[in-house]
Amino acid sequence: MGRRKKGRKLSGWLVLDKPYDFGSTEAVSRLRWFAGAQKAGHAGTLDPLATGILPIAFGEATKTVPYVQDGRKAYRFTARWGIATTTDDTEGDITRRSDVRPDRAGIEAVLPEFTGTVSQRPPAFSAIKVDGERAYDLARDGEKVVLEARDIEVDRLTLLEAGEDEAVFEAVTGKGTYVRALVRDIAERLGTCGHVTALRRTAVGPFTEDDAVTMEEATGHPASIKLAPEDRDEARIDSVLIGTGEGLREHPQAPITPQDAFRMRHGQDAVLPPVQAKAVRGEQSGDIEPVLATLDGEPVAICRLEGLRLQPIKVFQLEA
Template identity: 40%
Template sequence: MNKPRRAPRRQVDGVLLLDKPAGLSSNTALQVARRLFNAEKAGHTGTLDPLATGLLPLCFGEATKFAGELLDADKAYRATLKLGITTDTADAEGQVLATRPVSVTVDAFDAVLRQFLGEIDQVPPMYSALKRDGKPLYEYARQGIELERAPRRVTLHELRCLAFAGDTAEIEVACSKGTYVRTLAADIGEVLGCGAHLTALRRIRIGELGLAGAVTLEQLEGLEMTAREVCLAPADALVSKLPCAELSGQEVARVLHGQAVCWNGVPGQRWRLYGEGRFLGLASVTADGWLQPKRLLAANFAAGS
């Protein structure tokens, strides 16, 4: 019996703000969303652990050219900590290593949080995707191998307690890229003297993007294709923090041929390029005052500008 033929993949362009559920890897969530849009090309902007929920921007088609823009962006999370118990993964999925009594007041907890504000050094966890000799650290950890890891400097811009009840605390943290909230939870527990691990994590912001307008996979599945496409933001949503350059028709023509245009800007500064209200791509200012295109949308060439 012949299997039904799958419809050809479609050219879909845009950014989907997905509210990822717990228990699903970022790649699995991406593949489900790609299937729902029947998209030809898709990618994500940085992973979330399966345990975590929340904001996972997914890029389709031309938007994938700008997916890397969010890798260096600051992020914000809400996290739930369980005090008194440490695990080998620093989260609820790991094996319990130790249990200690908890005698912590909310004032003491707040005081410890203040110690972590600003620049701190974090030792990446063994259960992470960081690679050593081409192999992720978590593969070594699963074999019972503990490797020495160099501390990394990260920045906690905001850290506050949202709720506190005995041995459970909920915090909100705004941080630089590369921050492990699992490690932060464990480190907070050690300073408190009772240990702690992460039981829930929700990402609420990446750069300028937040959960407002984010959709779940279940919501997408309940929509017709035309309604799903309404959920997509344009590609320039990923670069909204960059200054905007409105180009004349002549300048657009030069840019689309890879040529620079004269520009009054700070050398090295990057700009979003627009022509007649249409997003063209990105450019950066050269040392001698020219705006040099770096990454352009292919659709603009097809438009014959």
């Protein structure tokens, strides 16, 4: 028999409004410990110096993490013109200066070039692996790191404010986009250099600021306070969790019968009535994935719909 995991079988999402100067892994570790949970993970790293939406999954909700990570992300950020840094944000050393300061008209004129499918070279200080090593570890050791450019998707890029030295933007992007690199490239296109001075993520997949709680709301203590065992309050964490299936609320859902739920939990397919299959598919054609199969509103399985056949991909365990 395998070793029994420590902790309780807690499932659901906690959408954290991550504070400044606090790492994503550190946030997950603290909340998992505070909740006494067996299993936890997050849906998309947020830089320590960034704030905003960090969705944290507990237990069965971790099965929906890949779908949340693949969702669109929204950011609000500030670019500082005339200074480039090693990290493309305020954490790094200054590498270059420029006296060029773009105006609003100049900035707005180039934004269409950074909307749609855009080729982007990730920052040297990133979590991308190079020969098994994180790029930021190599860069900190003084090695020259030049990562290959890759295509990203920028759905929307809007200039909100334009001052002499700084500009504030909002963006909606796809998976794998680095805002730091976006600012670096916009600055270069404008004939200057730049870096990010403030970054806030306002949405990840289905989760927005309306879903978010602060570390203090979740634990009763600010992130700056080191917690002791007597500070634990499992009921407090439970009160701010949202349902496991909420990670898939942007995707189609298929209510199923108790008999179909039983079959799915044993790895078997369900066959939907044609009218229901059409309703689940909506305007989409062909096979679709993911579809969330539910029983009385509770998640049963993440599925693929092929014709009328609903095929389970990941089945949620029943809560004890």
